[in-house]
Amino acid sequence: MELHDVWFVLIAVLWTGYFFLEGFDFGVGILTKLLARDRPERRVLINTIGPVWDGNEVWLLTAGGATFAAFPEWYATLFSGFYLPLLVILVCLIVRGVAFEYRAKRPEENWQRNWETAIFWTSLVPAFLWGVAFGNIVRGVKIDRNFEYVGGLLDLLNPYALLGGLVTLTLFTFHGAVFTALKTVGDIRVRARKLALKVGLVAAVVALAFLLWTQAHSGDGKSLVALVVAVAALVAALVANQAGREGWSFAWSGLTIVAAVAMLFLSLFPNVMPSTLEGDWSLTVTNASSSPYTLKIMTWCAAVATPLVLLYQGWTYWVFRKRIGTQHIADAAH
Amino acid sequence: MDLALAPETLARWQFGITTVYHFLFVPLTISLAALTAGLQTAWVRTEKEKYLRATKFWGKLFLINIAMGVVTGIVQEFQFGMNWSDYSRFVGDIFGAPLAFEALIAFFFESTFIGLWIFGWDKLPKRIHLACIWLVSIGTILSAYFILAANSWMQHPVGYRIDKVRGRAELTDFWAVLTQNTALSQAFHTLSAAFLTGGAFMVGIAAYHLARKRHVREMKTSLRLGLITVVIAGLLTAVSGDVLGKVMFKQQPMKMAAAEALWDGQAPAPFSVFAYGDVEKGHNSVAVEIPGLLSFLANDDFTSYVPGINDVDKMEQQKFGPGGYRPNIPVAFWGFRWMIGFGMASFAIGLAGLWLTRKRFMLPQHLRVGEDEAPHLVLFRNRPLGPKLTPWFWRVAIWTLAFPLIANSWGWIFTEMGRQPWAVYGVLQTRDAVSPGVSQGEVLTSMLVFTALYAVLAVVEVKLLAKYVKAGPPELTEADLNPPTKIGGDTRDADKPMAFSY
Numbered sequence: 001m002e003l004h005d006v007w008f009v010l011i012a013v014l015w016t017g018y019f020f021l022e023g024f025d026f027g028v029g030i031l032t033k034l035l036a037r038d039r040p041e042r043r044v045l046i047n048t049i050g051p052v053w054d055g056n057e058v059w060l061l062t063a064g065g066a067t068f069a070a071f072p073e074w075y076a077t078l079f080s081g082f083y084l085p086l087l088v089i090l091v092c093l094i095v096r097g098v099a100f101e102y103r104a105k106r107p108e109e110n111w112q113r114n115w116e117t118a119i120f121w122t123s124l125v126p127a128f129l130w131g132v133a134f135g136n137i138v139r140g141v142k143i144d145r146n147f148e149y150v151g152g153l154l155d156l157l158n159p160y161a162l163l164g165g166l167v168t169l170t171l172f173t174f175h176g177a178v179f180t181a182l183k184t185v186g187d188i189r190v191r192a193r194k195l196a197l198k199v200g201l202v203a204a205v206v207a208l209a210f211l212l213w214t215q216a217h218s219g220d221g222k223s224l225v226a227l228v229v230a231v232a233a234l235v236a237a238l239v240a241n242q243a244g245r246e247g248w249s250f251a252w253s254g255l256t257i258v259a260a261v262a263m264l265f266l267s268l269f270p271n272v273m274p275s276t277l278e279g280d281w282s283l284t285v286t287n288a289s290s291s292p293y294t295l296k297i298m299t300w301c302a303a304v305a306t307p308l309v310l311l312y313q314g315w316t317y318w319v320f321r322k323r324i325g326t327q328h329i330a331d332a333a334h
Numbered sequence: 335m336d337l338a339l340a341p342e343t344l345a346r347w348q349f350g351i352t353t354v355y356h357f358l359f360v361p362l363t364i365s366l367a368a369l370t371a372g373l374q375t376a377w378v379r380t381e382k383e384k385y386l387r388a389t390k391f392w393g394k395l396f397l398i399n400i401a402m403g404v405v406t407g408i409v410q411e412f413q414f415g416m417n418w419s420d421y422s423r424f425v426g427d428i429f430g431a432p433l434a435f436e437a438l439i440a441f442f443f444e445s446t447f448i449g450l451w452i453f454g455w456d457k458l459p460k461r462i463h464l465a466c467i468w469l470v471s472i473g474t475i476l477s478a479y480f481i482l483a484a485n486s487w488m489q490h491p492v493g494y495r496i497d498k499v500r501g502r503a504e505l506t507d508f509w510a511v512l513t514q515n516t517a518l519s520q521a522f523h524t525l526s527a528a529f530l531t532g533g534a535f536m537v538g539i540a541a542y543h544l545a546r547k548r549h550v551r552e553m554k555t556s557l558r559l560g561l562i563t564v565v566i567a568g569l570l571t572a573v574s575g576d577v578l579g580k581v582m583f584k585q586q587p588m589k590m591a592a593a594e595a596l597w598d599g600q601a602p603a604p605f606s607v608f609a610y611g612d613v614e615k616g617h618n619s620v621a622v623e624i625p626g627l628l629s630f631l632a633n634d635d636f637t638s639y640v641p642g643i644n645d646v647d648k649m650e651q652q653k654f655g656p657g658g659y660r661p662n663i664p665v666a667f668w669g670f671r672w673m674i675g676f677g678m679a680s681f682a683i684g685l686a687g688l689w690l691t692r693k694r695f696m697l698p699q700h701l702r703v704g705e706d707e708a709p710h711l712v713l714f715r716n717r718p719l720g721p722k723l724t725p726w727f728w729r730v731a732i733w734t735l736a737f738p739l740i741a742n743s744w745g746w747i748f749t750e751m752g753r754q755p756w757a758v759y760g761v762l763q764t765r766d767a768v769s770p771g772v773s774q775g776e777v778l779t780s781m782l783v784f785t786a787l788y789a790v791l792a793v794v795e796v797k798l799l800a801k802y803v804k805a806g807p808p809e810l811t812e813a814d815l816n817p818p819t820k821i822g823g824d825t826r827d828a829d830k831p832m833a834f835s836y
Contacts, residue, residue: 058441
């Protein structure tokens with residue numbers, strides 16, 4: 001395994017970490033409209049992710065930065081090519097971060113309601129668009145001999161990619177509902193489990209269709225294994241959810257995301273961004289990667305930093321392990 | 335295509351707008367993290383309540399501010415790929431690495447421990463909670479260092495070679511990129527300016543309350559801390575600015591000649607206080623100059639030769655081929671002056687403030703005040719500032735809050751525009767760095783969207799800051815004074831509301 005292969009795996013790991021972690025916090029954001037009945041319940045939801053959402057989002061920044069450093073051509077083609085969808089995602093992430101931090105800083109009804117609406121939409125839209133983006137990456141897009149994206153915006157909105165969007169949207173919502181059941185107490189916990197079942201079934205159907213399509217389009221033996229794991233884990237998550245085993249259910253829904261992302265990356269390899277115009281114009285781990293020297297330095301950095309990050313982020317989840325309910329939300333807005 | 339709307343021009347405007355905006359929050363974040371951590375340390379060590387109230391007060395303003403810094407930083411991470419894809423392809427091998435390091439080492443650090451700090455008041459024992467804010471502070475400084483090392487490489491590329499086959503620059507010595515004198519002096523200068531900014535922020539807000547004799551205990555402490563920060567950081571900013579200037583005179587003589595509107599080389603070279611000239615013809619029609627000072631700034635003596643804009647332009651044409659190598663001279667000239675002027679004005683106000691509010695042992699008996707009284711502003715021994723001048727002092731002290739922010743912005747505008755037409759000095763021109771596949775409409779859209787969004791958020795942010803500034807330090811609760819002894823919180827009452835919730 002050469003260093004650029006290692007970095008392909010590491011980038012996959014970073015995206016997996018991002019979708020696993022921000023997956024449930026996007027889901028929780030969506031549940032503020034689907035599940036919460038009133039403001040105290042919305043606040044319960046928001047506070048389940050309060051201390052951690054920012055750390056979760058850094059997985060995206062790191063995936064972006066690592067792609068820039070390890071595969072500059074991929075970074076350049078992807079972000080200049082998917083320009084407008086990425087712009088929408090950035091706007092959502094900006095507003096979402098501010099919404100979390102500022103919502104409770106004023107008591108006025110309008111102020112709070114507007115930020116809550118913002119949290120819902122800015123969670124829903126990126127949850128959908130990331131699936132669209134990855135659908136397009138796996139399927140391939142119009143890339144010319146200079147590695148420039150030459151398609152238009154509408155090319156990105158093809159049925160396969162849109163289905164991918166529905167997968168991430170429903171899967172993240174399910175993951176968020178399972179997380180809510182695990183992190184809350186009281187009535188909302190019971191309702192989260194019920195909702196998880198419904199959303200989970202929809203997610204299962206959509207995900208199965210998308211993953212089978214992917215397998216048929218660009219799969220191999222390894223990706224098939226990942227597909228089976230993803231589907232089995234989703235079923236297990238639903239079963240555990242029904243049995244009231246919330247911890248297990250969350251672990252399984254997490255594994256579903258891990259396996260699904262793994263499948264996408266497995267069916268992508270050794271390409272990083274295939275061209276639909278001409279096979280030779282595809283970006284691959286070799287023609288898009290940085291020099292061995294840069295990759296070596298980055299590998300050292302990742303080898304030292306990543307375990308530390310997992311350690312202290314894990315510790316944060318442990319510190320805030322207590323379930324919360326409406327009784328834990330103080331009335332005074334501050 | 336209309337040149338004013340060329341994708342390159344639009345991409346540059348977008349970069350300028352989003353970066354200057356982002357950098358309004360960055361220096362405040364860096365310095366307020368450390369200053370808040372300092373106040374919290376004082377609380378933990380002395381258990382004086384005023385320190386805890388001050389910690390909560392400044393901590394809140396810090397959080398309102400860092401939220402904006404974080405979200406506007408996301409754009410910074412991605413817009414190289416969006417608007418500057420050819421730049422990314424050409425230098426990603428080098429420039430990407432410090433960005434990835436920044437994310438892996440600094441961003442994770444900051445974001446995780448800030449969450450622990452915000453929500454951890456009733457979840458973490460006192461000292462661990464205090465450690466969290468210090469870790470945030472370390473994270474902000476590390477983050478600054480990596481990104482400044484990346485920027486320094488654009489100012490003065492080192493540790494690389496050009497791979498002709500792949501048509502890109504490749505890293506050969508990462509250590510050189512991280513430790514070259516451009517990076518060291520730029521980090522020194524930027525970090526001291528960051529503390530000048532946070533110090534002035536504290537001075538301004540403390541002055542606002544003290545002028546109204548409100549929250550005197552906390553604000554006197556804050557004023558003192560702010561003034562000392564301003565004076566030390568101001569001094570260091572000046573020293574590091576001189577160091578960085580000397581580095582730049584060697585590495586980018588064009589930028590420094592433009593900063594001085596020095597058209598033709600002179601020995602000794604004068605420092606121009608004011609100049610007005612004809613950029614097309616390449617000379618000044620009006621100039622107020624201090625003889626020999628520029629030679630000193632460049633080379634530490636009052637007689638040596640400093641090359642002018644026209645000389646460097648000719649030199650670069652010989653080296654890099656025909657073309658224009660002059661940046662926008664008026665922007666460089668005035669940007670340089672506004673940077674120094676506003677920064678040093680703030681320093682001077684800090685110095686004056688420190689003298690006027692000096693400690694009681696330096697004052698005669700009748701001018702000393704108790705802990706709950708606003709300080710007298712004492713000019714000379716036995717000579718307090720009169721009733722007319724006193725409100726003016728407080729007013730000026732409030733204004734100083736904005737000065738370093740203006741200075742920082744012009745500093746970056748100067749250093750980035752002064753490097754033009756280069757994106758990477760001597761290696762890649764800005765016009766070759768822009769995304770070829772991104773249309774004019776797309777860049778225009780994103781520029782307008784970001785500008786509008788940032789404008790709205792600026793209003794929201796400033797109003798929120800104003801609200802919390804006016805509210806002053808909060809009253810302390812039982813929970814505040816009895817922090818938990820166990821990690822995860824003392825679980826005597828399972829239904830106790832959280833000390834902090836969104």
